[in-house]
Amino acid sequence: RASGPVEAPDKTVEEFVAAFLNELNFGQGVLLSRSTINDQYLALARTVRQYLMAGWLETGVQRRESGRKTIGYLSAEYLLGRQLSNALLATDLQDIADEAMKQCGIDIAALRAQEIEPGLGNGGLGRLAACFVDSLATMDVPCIGYGIRYEYGIFRQTFEDNRQVEVPDSWLSLGSPWEFPHPERQVRVDFGGRTETYTDDQGRERSRWIPDWNVLGIPYHHMVPGFRNGTVNTLRLWSAKATQAFDLQIFNSGDYAAAVRAQTFAENISKVLYPEDSTPQGKELRLQQQYFFVACSLHDFIQNTLPQDFDLRRLPERIIFQLNDTHPVIAIPELMRILVDRKGFDWDEAWDITRQCFAYTCHTLLPEALEVWSAELLGRLLPRHLEIIYRINKEFLEEVRETFPGDEMRIRSMSIIAEHPERSVRMAYLATIGSSKVNGVAELHSQLLRDKVLPEFSQYWTEKFTNVTNGITPRRFVFLANRRLSDLITDKIGSGWVTDLERLRDLEPYADDADFRAEFAAVKQANKERLFKVLQARDGIELPEHAMLDVMVKRLHEYKRQSLKLLHIVSTYESIISGRMRAEDAVPRTFVFGAKAAPGYHMAKETIFLINSVAATINADERVKDVLSVAFPANYNVTLAEKLIPAADLSEQISLAGKEASGTGNMKFALNGALTIGTDDGANVEIRQLVGDDNFFLFGMTEPEVEQLRAEGYQPTSYYRSNDRLRATIDLLAGGHFTRGDRAASAQVVDNLLTQDPFMALADFQGYLDAQDRVDAVYRDTDAWTRSAILNVARSGFFSSDRSMRDYLDRIWNA
Numbered sequence: 001r002a003s004g005p006v007e008a009p010d011k012t013v014e015e016f017v018a019a020f021l022n023e024l025n026f027g028q029g030v031l032l033s034r035s036t037i038n039d040q041y042l043a044l045a046r047t048v049r050q051y052l053m054a055g056w057l058e059t060g061v062q063r064r065e066s067g068r069k070t071i072g073y074l075s076a077e078y079l080l081g082r083q084l085s086n087a088l089l090a091t092d093l094q095d096i097a098d099e100a101m102k103q104c105g106i107d108i109a110a111l112r113a114q115e116i117e118p119g120l121g122n123g124g125l126g127r128l129a130a131c132f133v134d135s136l137a138t139m140d141v142p143c144i145g146y147g148i149r150y151e152y153g154i155f156r157q158t159f160e161d162n163r164q165v166e167v168p169d170s171w172l173s174l175g176s177p178w179e180f181p182h183p184e185r186q187v188r189v190d191f192g193g194r195t196e197t198y199t200d201d202q203g204r205e206r207s208r209w210i211p212d213w214n215v216l217g218i219p220y221h222h223m224v225p226g227f228r229n230g231t232v233n234t235l236r237l238w239s240a241k242a243t244q245a246f247d248l249q250i251f252n253s254g255d256y257a258a259a260v261r262a263q264t265f266a267e268n269i270s271k272v273l274y275p276e277d278s279t280p281q282g283k284e285l286r287l288q289q290q291y292f293f294v295a296c297s298l299h300d301f302i303q304n305t306l307p308q309d310f311d312l313r314r315l316p317e318r319i320i321f322q323l324n325d326t327h328p329v330i331a332i333p334e335l336m337r338i339l340v341d342r343k344g345f346d347w348d349e350a351w352d353i354t355r356q357c358f359a360y361t362c363h364t365l366l367p368e369a370l371e372v373w374s375a376e377l378l379g380r381l382l383p384r385h386l387e388i389i390y391r392i393n394k395e396f397l398e399e400v401r402e403t404f405p406g407d408e409m410r411i412r413s414m415s416i417i418a419e420h421p422e423r424s425v426r427m428a429y430l431a432t433i434g435s436s437k438v439n440g441v442a443e444l445h446s447q448l449l450r451d452k453v454l455p456e457f458s459q460y461w462t463e464k465f466t467n468v469t470n471g472i473t474p475r476r477f478v479f480l481a482n483r484r485l486s487d488l489i490t491d492k493i494g495s496g497w498v499t500d501l502e503r504l505r506d507l508e509p510y511a512d513d514a515d516f517r518a519e520f521a522a523v524k525q526a527n528k529e530r531l532f533k534v535l536q537a538r539d540g541i542e543l544p545e546h547a548m549l550d551v552m553v554k555r556l557h558e559y560k561r562q563s564l565k566l567l568h569i570v571s572t573y574e575s576i577i578s579g580r581m582r583a584e585d586a587v588p589r590t591f592v593f594g595a596k597a598a599p600g601y602h603m604a605k606e607t608i609f610l611i612n613s614v615a616a617t618i619n620a621d622e623r624v625k626d627v628l629s630v631a632f633p634a635n636y637n638v639t640l641a642e643k644l645i646p647a648a649d650l651s652e653q654i655s656l657a658g659k660e661a662s663g664t665g666n667m668k669f670a671l672n673g674a675l676t677i678g679t680d681d682g683a684n685v686e687i688r689q690l691v692g693d694d695n696f697f698l699f700g701m702t703e704p705e706v707e708q709l710r711a712e713g714y715q716p717t718s719y720y721r722s723n724d725r726l727r728a729t730i731d732l733l734a735g736g737h738f739t740r741g742d743r744a745a746s747a748q749v750v751d752n753l754l755t756q757d758p759f760m761a762l763a764d765f766q767g768y769l770d771a772q773d774r775v776d777a778v779y780r781d782t783d784a785w786t787r788s789a790i791l792n793v794a795r796s797g798f799f800s801s802d803r804s805m806r807d808y809l810d811r812i813w814n815a
């Protein structure tokens, strides 16, 4: 059609089959009888795409015509998870597709399993971005998600001799039916070179950038379907390509090999996702990635999305760029450069516009995770941007000086530029100064952000700081992942909860209904059996049918304290094999870990090795058979999360208080009817407030207690000496019992705990054990446990990312 929207095939099995065969024959160029599973998967995906297309085109038309303010979500990561199931869910085509495939003699489950999830993110921050764009589409809010089309996403984790080995994630190798490349919408991005000053025709002194190399950004569009509302927003991911000019220049010089090398160099920019989660490496390529996607995105919005000749003084009426952590913060000087250098704005006017166009979300509290770029590197790669940053800083500090005359200490502490150990740019400061709002991701985190991370700034601009507690999309993490629970809920309270999660409150009365509890418990058991089948097929892991499923899944990091979980397991095991406790008196438990370690994070990798070693030993020990089992399936990802979380009884959220900004896995577990054992940290605080103290197992120091202990001088060995169980546990771990007598193999983790223990696992050990005893006691009372689980579901509606989006709209976006 030339102007009107296209029509989708009818939502009937016949039309679906016809569209599918059409895609198979004309799209894939194969006959059904000769097609492979991958052919069938691609054809099915493209069929479902047809049903989304009308909505996508229509949403695009509406967005252009309405003039509504757009949310430009700038994120270096989107951890999307598989697309096929989500698209079938959004279009309500699940049953039709099942039947249609059956009629074609195809097992749809095998096609679903064929999809490699786009793992374009590390963990919490990337998955949050994916939940947010889902919610905005479901709420019909104009949003463009901007990011990077990494050719290789987060590595695939395998284990060899109990150690993590990383394998490249070539998620595109069999073709991705979900992306739409638009090479005709390419954007040129400059790098390097120098700046020079000149006098413009009005006699004003100006600066211009003379770059010395460039690359092209090619946008790949992804559909972001709303839940059964016809809206389909766009995710625009940029892929780097060498420019022709660049090639030609070198070709002409006759050096063919150099020309090909140059191409590789340019295309490296979007080659691979950095797998570091929380410790920035300061790598040049990473800064190139950041500027690359941000420059493409700003250009795309200003030049291609806004109407021609749009008056940029009104830019803040049309866009707010949300900065997902500091990774895209170079966008602030980039917009200044566009306005001042290219559009001829005065500095002050440009600055006024720019600050209204950005808002910044901080996702961490670890000082080492705050991004800092050396001025040398930034100046070499982006000389004009560094100049702009210096001027922003100079003018800002002059302003502070007026408010606090003579307070040079304060001024130095608020400078974007740090001088030691080398001159560098603090991106969180630039973000704070250049944004209209700054938010943390849970109440406690936002408070600590104000008090500890950016205290001078929060005093200076009290109104600028706010909180938006994270959320998760109930579509993927309840409706799709836990169909059995969803049906049970819908049966009792109707289906409105899927887009209005607070309605789960209506389930509360059923907590006291014995029949409902039985059904709820049966759902949990069925989910466990489904998980066991998956783990059997995927990893060859066999697990006992009836045991409490105790799950800790998240990135491997010392502050998250997988080692504390390990101490609990070893301690329980030690109690049994030493005869202090009879195996038959223990509550049977299956412990499940899922965790990737950053490839360069030594202690994290040693911890993985030790968990695997403990797992192998315990699983092979007849004395604890069917009482204790430990499973560590490799390559935890969104796909596995969707199977694991609905099956869990107990959710482990045991970070040292004051370290986990929010957590979002904690929310997914609660909404799927797991009880939480957790510290007073991140969003755990809010989960506990909502579900009630009786339905949450709290332990450990509070954040102020952590601070106090640290100030007094923390000595982990004193805990080792004074606590018999801790000593027995550590001695067993250190003695080579789990490492075939090799004491050295466990020494690094053990010594680290005994001598440094930077995250105070030993200090919280006894409290954790006591809380686990309370867990056992409640679990023995099946009715009490199930009642609590139901109340967790009923009272966690607050954690919908739809609510997070409403909060952003109200408190930050004014849209």
Ligand code: 26W
Pocket (backbone or CB within 6 Å): 123, 124, 125, 126, 128, 276, 277, 278, 279, 280, 281, 325, 363, 364, 369, 370, 441, 470, 660, 661, 662, 663, 664, 682
């Ligand atoms: C390499 C530098 C770097 C630094 C920080 C990479 C990635 C980060 C992220 C901010 C780490 C991250 O994912 N933070 C998590 O964000 C989630 C969503 O807000 C929170 O729920 C987690 O608590 C927080 O750790």
